[in-house]
Amino acid sequence: MKQVYILCIDDEADVLEAVERDLAKLETVFPLETASSADEARSVLERIKEAGGEVGVVFCDHVMPKETGGEFLRWMEETPEWRVTRKALLTGQAGLEATVSAVNNASLDYYLAKPWTREGILQAAKRLLTDYVIERNLEPLPYMALLDTARLAENAYTRGLMSDT
Amino acid sequence: MNSKTLIGVLLGVAAFAVALILPIEGLELSARITLGIFLFAAIFWISEPIPIYATSMCVILLQVMLLSGQGFVFSPRNAPVAETEAVEGGALIVPASALSEDGFLYLNKQGKSVGKIKPASVEALGGGRLAVVGKGLTEEVVVIADPTHRSITSGAGSYSAFYNTLASPIIMLFLGGFALAASAVKFGLDKNLTRVLLRPFGTKPAMVCLGLMVSTATLSAFMSNTATTAMMMTVVLPIVASVAVSDPFRKCVALAVPVAANIGGIATPIGTPPNAVALAALKENGINISFSNWMVLAVPFTLILLVFAWWVLMAFFKPETKTLEIKLDGKFNKSPKAIASYVIFAVTVLLWVTEKLHGISTTMVAFLPIAALPALGVLDKKDIRGFSWEVLWLVGGGISLGLSMKETGLAVWLIGLVSWNTLGALGVVIVFGIVGYLIANLISHTVAATMIMPLAITVGAALAAAGGFNLVASIVSITAIVSCAMVLPISTPPNAIAMATGIIETKDMAKVGITVGVAGLVLAIVFCLTFWPAVIS
Numbered sequence: 196m197k198q199v200y201i202l203c204i205d206d207e208a209d210v211l212e213a214v215e216r217d218l219a220k221l222e223t224v225f226p227l228e229t230a231s232s233a234d235e236a237r238s239v240l241e242r243i244k245e246a247g248g249e250v251g252v253v254f255c256d257h258v259m260p261k262e263t264g265g266e267f268l269r270w271m272e273e274t275p276e277w278r279v280t281r282k283a284l285l286t287g288q289a290g291l292e293a294t295v296s297a298v299n300n301a302s303l304d305y306y307l308a309k310p311w312t313r314e315g316i317l318q319a320a321k322r323l324l325t326d327y328v329i330e331r332n333l334e335p336l337p338y339m340a341l342l343d344t345a346r347l348a349e350n351a352y353t354r355g356l357m358s359d360t
Numbered sequence: 361m362n363s364k365t366l367i368g369v370l371l372g373v374a375a376f377a378v379a380l381i382l383p384i385e386g387l388e389l390s391a392r393i394t395l396g397i398f399l400f401a402a403i404f405w406i407s408e409p410i411p412i413y414a415t416s417m418c419v420i421l422l423q424v425m426l427l428s429g430q431g432f433v434f435s436p437r438n439a440p441v442a443e444t445e446a447v448e449g450g451a452l453i454v455p456a457s458a459l460s461e462d463g464f465l466y467l468n469k470q471g472k473s474v475g476k477i478k479p480a481s482v483e484a485l486g487g488g489r490l491a492v493v494g495k496g497l498t499e500e501v502v503v504i505a506d507p508t509h510r511s512i513t514s515g516a517g518s519y520s521a522f523y524n525t526l527a528s529p530i531i532m533l534f535l536g537g538f539a540l541a542a543s544a545v546k547f548g549l550d551k552n553l554t555r556v557l558l559r560p561f562g563t564k565p566a567m568v569c570l571g572l573m574v575s576t577a578t579l580s581a582f583m584s585n586t587a588t589t590a591m592m593m594t595v596v597l598p599i600v601a602s603v604a605v606s607d608p609f610r611k612c613v614a615l616a617v618p619v620a621a622n623i624g625g626i627a628t629p630i631g632t633p634p635n636a637v638a639l640a641a642l643k644e645n646g647i648n649i650s651f652s653n654w655m656v657l658a659v660p661f662t663l664i665l666l667v668f669a670w671w672v673l674m675a676f677f678k679p680e681t682k683t684l685e686i687k688l689d690g691k692f693n694k695s696p697k698a699i700a701s702y703v704i705f706a707v708t709v710l711l712w713v714t715e716k717l718h719g720i721s722t723t724m725v726a727f728l729p730i731a732a733l734p735a736l737g738v739l740d741k742k743d744i745r746g747f748s749w750e751v752l753w754l755v756g757g758g759i760s761l762g763l764s765m766k767e768t769g770l771a772v773w774l775i776g777l778v779s780w781n782t783l784g785a786l787g788v789v790i791v792f793g794i795v796g797y798l799i800a801n802l803i804s805h806t807v808a809a810t811m812i813m814p815l816a817i818t819v820g821a822a823l824a825a826a827g828g829f830n831l832v833a834s835i836v837s838i839t840a841i842v843s844c845a846m847v848l849p850i851s852t853p854p855n856a857i858a859m860a861t862g863i864i865e866t867k868d869m870a871k872v873g874i875t876v877g878v879a880g881l882v883l884a885i886v887f888c889l890t891f892w893p894a895v896i897s
Contacts, residue, residue, distance in 0.1 A: 340862025345597045348857070352590035353545055357853050358748035359584045359625070359633055360412055360804050 196337055198248040199327070201227045201320065204236045204267065205256035205285065210309075214254060214285075217313045218320055224341050225251060225324060233262035233270075240277065250280045251327040252320060254307065257286035257293060265293050268301035279330060281323035283307055332356065368407030375399035386776075390427060390434065390514045391768040394761075397422050398770070401761060405807040412804055413750035416757025420522050427764055428519035430472055434511050437471035442505035446498070451483070451491040459490060460507035468502040474512055475501075517767070525760040529723030530640040531752050536726030537630035538747040540708060541583040543701035543729070543738050547693045550579055550591055555688045558595075563686060565609050565679035570670050572596065573616050577624030577666050581631045582709075584748065585621040589854035592617045593861060600863060603681045612677035614863040615872050618854035619669050619846060623880070626843045627662040629654045629722065633755050634809035638839040640759045641817040644766060647832060651712035651722040656895055657836050661887055665844070668883075669876045676871060701738045704729050751806070758810030762817075771818040780819050785829045789888050792816045792834075793841040797881050800845030801873075805852060809842050830893040837888035844880030847873035 201221065203214045211229040218227055228243065228250075230236035236255075243250060253271065257264035264284055271277040284297050287309035297303045304326070305319050325343040328335060335347040335356060351357055379396035387395065397419055404415040425431045442458040459465060459482065467475035479494035504512065525531070544550050554575045561571030572592065580588040596617055600610045625632030629639055629651055642649060692698075711718070711725040733739040765771040780788055792812060800808035816838050823829035845851050847870050849859035855873070858864060 336856055336860040339857075339860035344861050345594045348590045348593040348597075348861075351857075352587040355542075355545075355587065355746045355748060357586045357590065357857070358751050359586050359853060360748075360751055360754055360806055 196334070198243075198246070199225055199251040199324070199333075200243055200248055201225050201324075202230065202236065202239060202243075202250050202253040202280075203227060203255075203285075204230045204233065204253065204259075204264065206231050206259045207256070210256065210285075214316065217311075217316050220317065221320060221324075221341060224338060225320075232259060233264075233267040236267065240271075244276060249331070250277065252281040252283060252323040254283045254285045254316075254320075257284055257297070258288045263293070265297040265301060268297060268303065272301045279327070281305070281327050283319060283323060285309065285311070364407065365409040368404060368409035371407065372400045372403040372409070375403055387770070387773055388514065388768065389510060390516060390764075391770040391773060393426050393433065394764045394768045394770045397426070398761065398765065401757075402811055405811070406803055411750070412807055413753045413757075416754045419757040419761050420525075423522045423760055423764055424519040427516060427768075428522065429474065429511070429516040430519050431516075434514045434516035435471055436466075436468035436474050436504060436509075436511040439466075439468060439509040439511045440505040441468065442503040444499075444501070444503050447491065449493075451493045452497045452499070452501075452503075453485065453489055453491050454503050455505060456484070456488045456490050458503050458505050458507065459492075464507070465492065465494075465497070466504040466507055466509075466512050468504050473518070474504070515767075521763065522760045525763060526752070526756040528640060528643075528756070528759055529721075529726075530636045530643065530759070531756055532730070533639070533723045533726040534630060534633070534636055534752060534755065535747070536708070536729050537582065539729040539733050539739060540705050541587065542743050542746060543733050544583065544705065545587065545591075546739070546743060547695075547698035547701050548690070549693075549698075549702060549705070550583065550588070551595070552690060552692050553579065554592070554595055555690055558686070559688060563683045565612075565681055565684055566674055568599070568684050568686065569609075569612055569616050569673060569679075572613060573620035573666055573670055576617050576620035577627065577662060580621040580624035581627035581662075584751075585625045585632055586853040586857065588624070589618050589621045589857045592621070593857060597861070599684060599686060602685055603679075607680045608677035609679035609681055611864050611868050612673050612679060614858055614861060615677075615868060616670070616673055618852070618858040619673070619872060619876055620666060621854040622843055622846045622852055623662055623665050623669060623876075626840050627655065627658050632843055633751055633806040634839050634842045636755045637758055637806065637809040637813050638835050640755070641762060641813040642832065642835055644762065645817055645821055645831070648721065649832065650715040651725075652715055654836075655713065657833075657892055658840065660891070661840060661883060665876070665880050665883060668879055669872075672872060672875050672879075676868075676875075697736070697738050700736045701733065704732050704736070704738070754804075754806055755810075758806070758813075761810070762814040765814040766818070771814050775815055775819045775822070780823065781826075785823060785834070786885075786889060788819055788823060788829075789834050789837055789885055792819075792838050793881055793885055796838050796842045797845050797877065800842045801847045801851045801877075805842050805845065808845070809839060812838065812842075830888070830896060832896050833888045833892035836892060837884040840884045840887075841881050844877045844884070846877055 205211050228239050230239050255264040268282045281304045283305035285307045307319055321342050325346050328338050329350045335351045339347050376396040379392055379399055401415055401419050405412050426433050442455050445453040465477050469475050477494055477496055479492035481493045483491040485491050557575040558571045561567040576592050596613050603609050629635050708729050712722055796812045820831040820834050824831040846855055849855050
């Protein structure tokens with residue numbers, strides 16, 4: 196089984212801590228990696244890739260020094276190995292223009308406004324990870340209990356992912 | 361590569377080598393090679409260093425290369441060639457040692473096969489030479505110098521016999537089943553049938569559970585147990601979500617589905633791959649079982665066990681809620697293609713169960729959906745690619761291995777290690793049933809059936825020849841028992857799916873699995889001795 200990670204990028208350490216706390220329920224199956232800048236995120240991605248892992252979903256702050264979240268997500272979208280990663284913008288300050296640009300250029304999958312609720316971010320993560328598991332055609336069993344069980348089961352039988360062997 | 365994989369690979373290869381190298385009393389070279397392949401396959405299937413279907417493919421490769429008349433070991437290419445000379449008058453001069461004791465000359469036909477000719481006249485010329493005359497004995501023939509060479513004595517057949525197992529009628533039967541199931545899933549027939557089947561059971565928890573089990577078993581009799589379970593889980597999850605977290609009914613329905621899917625697979629020949637393994641073994645022994653005959657044997661068994669399993673679930677997980685709210689909305693797809701798929705489904709099943717009236721065999725009818733569904737555009741190439749081909753490879757490899765075990769005498773030798781006659785008919789079924797049940801709980805049902813069936817059918821055929829033993833009943837019984845193995849999440853894919861939902865714990869599954877499985881084991885043995893022989897005769 197390939198290790199699927201969640202990546203969270205924000206220049207504020209307390210935001211990363213809050214996300215870590217809120218997504219603790221998923222940690223057993225989807226380890227969370229954090230980064231405080233786009234550059235640090237790139238080295239985290241490199242490390243994950245070298246270990247043979249994948250990134251299922253990335254939550255990225257928009258307003259960061261040097262490189263904005265929108266730009267970073269766009270870079271991910273244009274890099275073949277991270278294209279399939281589900282991308283969420285986690286922000287309070289992105290204006291309409293930045294948001295539209297992120298939707299259009301980084302094919303943004305989710306917009307999570309700060310401040311978020313624990314239930315809100317958990318549901319978003321579950322939905323995006325379910326999308327990822329389905330899109331990647333991963334063997335669904337290890338993920339069923341944590342994610343959207345019905346959708347994974349439906350996908351498994353309509354696409355014939357499992358057989359009587 | 362982790363250590364478990366490495367140990368599996370090393371053990372498998374070592375067992376293969378040992379069987380080849382060790383001289384075993386009473387086993388010919390071909391049987392020893394088969395034993396090696398059998399041990400290699402068994403170890404690989406159990407420890408799974410590679411996927412089980414890949415092991416089956418390796419089995420066929422090894423057979424083609426090592427056991428066929430064209431392979432490395434038994435090809436006439438390896439046989440010494442006799443010096444021959446054609447003389448005036450059409451006679452051929454050959455060394456006397458080339459003529460076998462019963463007066464045959466063996467020819468190497470381009471290194472691909474062995475020819476056998478009895479010369480019309482043989483004249484000794486002295487000096488260990490013979491002048492032979494006979495049809496086909498011309499200057500061009502290559503005579504094998506040693507008539508006791510292994511390429512002749514092994515009786516190895518053509519490599520194509522191993523390939524043919526992949527197109528055996530039983531494989532075609534399953535392919536037909538796959539085509540029907542794929543079209544049913546594509547147009548939602550499975551879900552809509554569930555809706556129709558579930559409705560009469562109302563909203564009381566106990567009845568809903570029974571309804572779910574009946575629907576699951578009915579579908580899994582025609583579709584894969586695994587796909588049925590995954591589909592039924594999408595029906596069950598909203599029901600689970602609607603009752604209190606503390607209500608044992610949640611566990612009850614989550615377990616009802618895999619249990620019913622495992623049991624339902626027994627009901628028809630296409631229900632589950634172990635049935636294919638059994639049908640193929642019987643066919644090898646000249647016994648053909650029609651779709652309807654199998655159902656006459658298996659459906660009563662399935663029904664009794666299903667009701668028992670329901671009762672067990674109700675006893676272990678007594679529902680607290682009084683009524684359930686079940687949403688059964690949805691409409692039958694009425695597009696032309698969907699209707700075509702319903703018609704083909706109905707016609708195929710109808711032809712299957714009415715074989716007595718028209719005489720077209722089950723395995724022949726199976727090709728109707730294979731051809732008609734793509735022809736009508738119901739299934740496209742994407743759907744065809746989506747069939748569970750690996751299951752066919754798994755079963756095909758098993759049939760192929762069984763073929764060699766029978767032909768090389770390995771099966772007879774293996775069963776000769778135990779004196780079965782002293783056990784009697786009951787003892788044989790009990791021994792094979794219990795061994796099959798235990799193995800099948802730990803590894804794939806198909807693989808368990810594949811490993812046991814060549815031996816069971818050899819013992820059974822010997823006992824049946826001696827009289828007082830019903831071969832068909834015993835094989836059906838062992839097959840049903842294999843399907844009853846459902847103690848652990850790893851026992852069957854339906855169990856794994858149910859476990860993956862996180863609603864149940866392993867101990868819940870084990871509790872129900874052991875109770876239902878042991879009941880199935882006992883019931884299959886009772887049926888084997890009473891009901892089935894009566895129906896068959």
